[in-house]
Amino acid sequence: MLFNSTKLTLANVMMIGVIMTICSNNWISMWMGLEITLLSFIPFMQSKIKTSSESMMKYFIIQSVASTMFMFSMICMLIGVNMLNEMFLSISMLIKLGSAPFHNWVLMIIENISYMTLFSLLTIIKIPPLMILYQINSKIILLPIIISMIVSSIMCINQSSVKKTLGFSSIYNSSMMLISMNKVGLLMNYMLIYSLTMLPLTVMVSKLKINYMNQMVFNDFSTWMKTNMWINMLSMGGFPPLMGFLGKLMIMQNLISNNQNLLTSILMMTSILVMLFYTRMAFTSMMTIYSLKKWIINKPDLMKFIMSLNLTSTPLILTLKSVL
Template sequence: MLNNSSKMMFLSILIMGTFVSISANSWLSTWMGLEINLLAFIPLMKDDKLMSTESSLKYFLIQTLASLMFLFSIILLLLNPNNINSNFFAEMMIFSSLLLKSGSAPFHFWFPSVMEGLSWMNTLILMTWQKIAPLMLISYMINMPLIIMSIIFSSLIGALGGLNQTSLRKLMTYSSINHLGWMLTAMYSNNTLWMIYFLFYVFLSFSLIFLFNMYKISQINQLFSLFFYSKILKFFFCFNLLSLGGLPPFLGFFPKWQVIQMLSMNNQLFLLIFMLMMSLITLFFYLRISYSSFMLNYYEINWLNYNIFKTKNMMIFMIISFISSFGLFLISSLYLLF
C-alpha cells in the first residue's frame, strides 16, 4: 500500500479526516471530518481482490446513509434548540447514525459482507482506524437506553455470529462486534477505560492480521496446513487468537479485567454475567480452531525449526506474539506498582 504515492495521499487524508472529527467544536465540522474520512477510504479499498469493488460500493452506500441521518439530525437540533421532544429524537438519530458508522449491533448488517471483499490491510483499517471517530463522538453524547441495547446486541451477535464461520475475515468481523460491546460498556463509565481497551484491541488485531497477510490466508482450513512444519509458529498463532478472545493468562485479558472490575464496582451484575457468558462463546470457537490445528495435524518431531526466523517479518511476528502472550504479567505488575 505504501509503495503507491496516491494511496499514501489518501491515507494521510483519511487520518486528517478522523482528527478533524474528534477535534471539532461543532456538529457540522464533525460531519465534514467524517465525510473527508469516508471519501479518502473509498479509493484505498479498491485493490486486486475480486470483491473489492462490491465492498467499496456497499461501504459507500451505508456510510452515506449514516452521514445523511447525522446531517438531518444536526439540522433538526439547530432548527428547534428549545424543543425537548425534537431534541430527544435528534439525539437518538445522531447516536444511531454513529452506531451504524462504527458497525455496532444492531446496525452491524453491512460489516461482515464489506469485510469479506477487502484485503487484509484494508480490513485492519476498517476494524481499527475507522472506528476512532464514531466511538469518540459516541463518548461525547452517551444515550443510556440506546447504549445498553447496543452493548447487549453487540455481545450477543458477536458471539453467536462467529460460531459457524469458515472465513477468517468474518471471524475477525464478529470478534470486532463483540469487542465493540465491551468498549461501549467501558465508555459509559470511564472515558479513559474505553481508549485503553481500544489500544489493546488494535494491537491484538494487528498481531493476527499481520500473520494472515504475510501468508495470504483467508479460510480456517488453510491454517491447518500452514503450520504443518512449525510447532512454534502454531503455538504463537494460537496464543494470539486466545489473547484476542481474552483468555486470562494472556494480554487480551487485561482490558476485560478492567471492565469486569468497573462493572462489579457499579453493581451491574446482570450486564457483567451476560457479557462474560458471551465472551465464553467467542472463546469456544477460538479454542475449537486451536484444538483442530494442534490435534488434527501433527508432522514434525523437533520443536525448533530455525527456518521460520530467517525473514524479518517472522521476527516481527514473534516479537508481537511474545508481547501478546506474556505481556499481562508485566502490565499487571506495573499497574499494581503505579
C-alpha cells in the first residue's frame, strides 16, 4: 500500500512537471519543469529485472547531458550571446525526445523496464520537449525528421523484440509530431491518437507477458484477445480505416496544404514499411489455433469496446469534421 501511494505521489509530481513546462512563459520555469519530470520518472523505471538499475543510470546520464545543453543555451541568451543558441536548444530537446540521430539511448533502456513505464516514456515524457520545440520554432529539425522516418522504418523490419518494435515505432511517430510542430492543435491531436492506440496494445502484451514475436505463435489466447491484439497492431501501423490511420491522414493533409512534397513522399514510402512490420506482428498473433485456458482473463465487453473504437473512430471523426 505504501509503495502504491509513493508511486501515485511521484505520478502527480511528474504531471506537475509536465504541466509546468507546457504552461511556462520563461526558460527557467521550463527547465525546472523538465527536471521535475526527469527526477519523478526515474523511480518508475525500477522493476524486477536485475538490469533495470543500469537503465535508470543510462537514462539519468543522457537526460542530464541534454539538460546541461539546455541550461548552457539559456545562460547564453541571458548574457546576450545568441550564437548557435537555436541549434543547442533544438539538439537538447531532440535528445530528450529520443529522435534520430539521438535515438540509441531509447533502445538501450526499453528492454529493462516494464510495459507501462515504457508507455509513459514514449508518450507522456515526450510532451515537455515537444512544447519547448514548438516555442523555439526551430528551422533546423527538417534533417532529424527525415532521418527518424527512414532509420526507424528500416531498422524495425528485422526486429524480433516487441519492446524494440514499439521503440522504433515511437521514433517514427516522433518524426510525425515534429512535422506538425507548426500547429500545436494538430500536434496534440496526433499525440492523443497515438496514446489511445498504443495503450490497449501495451496493456495486452503486458498482461500476456509477450516479449518476443515468436511468443505470439505459440500461444493459447482466446479469440477476442487475438482479434483485439490484431486490430490494435494494425491500428498502430496506420492501416485504414482504423484510428492510427486518422493521425497519418491529418499529418499528410497538413503537409500537402503547405506544399511540402519531399516530406510527403518520404512519409508515404516509410509508412508502408511501418505498416509492413505491424502487419507481420498481427498475422503472427493470428496464425495458430487456440485452446482457451482458465487462467486467461477474458473481458469481451471491454475488448468489443476497444475494437469498436478503433474501427469507427476514423470515419466518425472525418464525418464530424466535414459537417461542422
